[in-house]
Amino acid sequence: DVVLTQTPVAQPVTLGDQASISCRSSQSLVHSNGNTYLEWYLQKPGQSPQLLIYKVSNRFSGVPDRFIGSGSGSDFTLKISRVEPEDLGVYYCFQATHDPYTFGAGTKLELK
């Protein structure tokens, strides 16, 4: 199975700062159809997860442009510029290139 390694496990931030989360895959996430199915989800406290980014860098409907996904192959990053209070929670990367689909273990974005 593909293993997604997220770092850091926890990211203490000050509101207004930039935050960066890394997701590294145990193998390339480039699908045979040429797409890279690497997504990012945010789970706010007490809520269901919500989709932020799909196919590496595409923001889902309604997601603010301060969320920026990037990367290729097996190395991906989610950057959040100007962190706001509603951005706090646990971020998960996810891959749907290889069966079975797998999630990273999560990165908790928390206040310093």
Next chain:
Amino acid sequence: EVQLVETGGGLVQPGRSLKLSCVASGFTFNNYWMSWTRQAPGKGLEWVASITNSGGSTYYPDSVKGRFTISRDNAQNTLYLQMNSLRSEDTATYYCTRWSKGWFAYWGQGTLVTVSS
């Protein structure tokens, strides 16, 4: 507005069965693949099952293959997850999700399944 409402969770003994339901609204249900994803208490997320829009094909990870069955009733806009031979490690909140062939676009609020004697 897309809505996914799961029901059917509860306390069940190891080895027994349970069936979850998810009623969908706000979109044309039979146009979309659907999935179930779960989260053990205080833990991360795990994909559990997916089904094509027609219901003709289903997909599972090895952890549930042969024990869980995903199905759908397009006339009733309802997704199901039949869970047999339940184990303590199946204890989790189960989320119904709309699957867009690569990502979970929408999530329900979840239903908690507790497997314990």
